[in-house]
Amino acid sequence: MIKSTRRSLIALITIAVLWPNQPVMAGESPDAFISRLATGAIENLTSPDLPQEERQARFRSMLKDGFDLENVANFLLGPFRRKASEAEIDAFRLALEDNVVATYAWRFASYDGQAFSVGTVRDGSRGQKIVSSSLSQSDGAPPIVIDWRLTPHGDSWRIFDIVVEGLSMLVTQRDEYSAVIRRNDGKVSALIDAIKAQNEKLSKS
Amino acid sequence: MSIQRFLQFIMASVLALGLASCATPQNTSGGAAATEVSDPLEDVNRVIFDVNLALDKVIVRPFATLYAELPGGIKDSIRNFLRNLKTPVILANNLLQGDIQGASDTVGRFLTNTIMGLGGLFDVANGNGKGIAYRPEDFGQTLGVWGAGGGPYLMLPILGPSNLRDTVGMVPDYFMDPVTWWGINSDRDLPTGIAIGRRVLETIDTRSRNKKQLEDLEATSLDFYATVRSLYHQQRENMIRNGDEAEGAPIPSVNFEIDEDDGGKAKAALVQ
Numbered sequence: 001m002i003k004s005t006r007r008s009l010i011a012l013i014t015i016a017v018l019w020p021n022q023p024v025m026a027g028e029s030p031d032a033f034i035s036r037l038a039t040g041a042i043e044n045l046t047s048p049d050l051p052q053e054e055r056q057a058r059f060r061s062m063l064k065d066g067f068d069l070e071n072v073a074n075f076l077l078g079p080f081r082r083k084a085s086e087a088e089i090d091a092f093r094l095a096l097e098d099n100v101v102a103t104y105a106w107r108f109a110s111y112d113g114q115a116f117s118v119g120t121v122r123d124g125s126r127g128q129k130i131v132s133s134s135l136s137q138s139d140g141a142p143p144i145v146i147d148w149r150l151t152p153h154g155d156s157w158r159i160f161d162i163v164v165e166g167l168s169m170l171v172t173q174r175d176e177y178s179a180v181i182r183r184n185d186g187k188v189s190a191l192i193d194a195i196k197a198q199n200e201k202l203s204k205s
Numbered sequence: 206m207s208i209q210r211f212l213q214f215i216m217a218s219v220l221a222l223g224l225a226s227c228a229t230p231q232n233t234s235g236g237a238a239a240t241e242v243s244d245p246l247e248d249v250n251r252v253i254f255d256v257n258l259a260l261d262k263v264i265v266r267p268f269a270t271l272y273a274e275l276p277g278g279i280k281d282s283i284r285n286f287l288r289n290l291k292t293p294v295i296l297a298n299n300l301l302q303g304d305i306q307g308a309s310d311t312v313g314r315f316l317t318n319t320i321m322g323l324g325g326l327f328d329v330a331n332g333n334g335k336g337i338a339y340r341p342e343d344f345g346q347t348l349g350v351w352g353a354g355g356g357p358y359l360m361l362p363i364l365g366p367s368n369l370r371d372t373v374g375m376v377p378d379y380f381m382d383p384v385t386w387w388g389i390n391s392d393r394d395l396p397t398g399i400a401i402g403r404r405v406l407e408t409i410d411t412r413s414r415n416k417k418q419l420e421d422l423e424a425t426s427l428d429f430y431a432t433v434r435s436l437y438h439q440q441r442e443n444m445i446r447n448g449d450e451a452e453g454a455p456i457p458s459v460n461f462e463i464d465e466d467d468g469g470k471a472k473a474a475l476v477q
Binding site: 142171178180191 | 425427430431435439440443
């Protein structure tokens, strides 16, 4: 009895020693990643005196580091991606990046100390992780629930989708873009032109 | 049917949902529908949408802007009171969905808010967002729980975004409402006035609360119609699941395959 226990113990230790180390999935946990990004955004983007260009430049660099722009762009184009040329796909990515910067960078100026808290992490499909979080509102309304869908990237993560109160920004954007493409005889170039025109408009306002 | 009855029916159902309802935030989380919305009547829907937007700008928005000037506490009490009045319809749908927990929450909220919240003016049951939150149910959601899909997307005149399922659902909801029966059994104008006033106030309250978000959304949309359609669909799916997790947007994986038309060059293709 004792012998067999000891034997199995030795076997166990041997296995434990010889077993190849579990690959470290990510150096940074998904919730730590979101916390880091939020802290960075609050530190670098929210000062009201920041000139517009500087805020946009900082936001753009955060976007490039923190967002899975390649997969996002692929998802947004959906089935139309196959019909687009490489040049069009590149142009789309650039226009999209400009559009995100033009649409969202200035919003950080109105940040007013609302508390942002990171909640639980759960598994999504295909190695994705979903980090839940909430943002308190200044007018006493219930906090906004935000889910971050992350894709693994090296030893950290990249944001793939932001789900606000159950509404996916990615799905909404894809539905909108595919409507534009469809109404222009399936031409991705028409979407790129429309995004560029809107970027122009947003930069003036 | 007297003109009064007719008007009552039209107004009550027509104002049940405003354009603003598409942007009502729900306290839910989870994924989103990965499929696109079926919209065979898109051309007609787009025309109605434009008319609705024009009507919104001339009629609803000016009132919503005025309403926004009221102190926050008064606006909250108006909303709490209107929500409390919806209890019978919500409770009936809780039960039709077999949602006993939901039904007990609805009853609990009603009793707490009616007694301690001075007739529903204060949402005591949800005190500071930590109690039982308001969760509306309607027959469209009930049909969804029973397994009905949304069917074709519909843009209703004045009412705003809907689909076949949710439009059909408005009829049972109308008849589940005690005010409807009070109106049918009364010769006075009071119930009609209450029914109409309630819907008008609801529309203005919701529109006023979502004013900024809606304007923002319109300004940053390439195709506002498509954006509203997508959001309406996602929001309804969410409400039907009561915010439970759904399998959300799948991550597109890029796989490499040989494309014969491309001179055998490996080409990345999107798999969703």
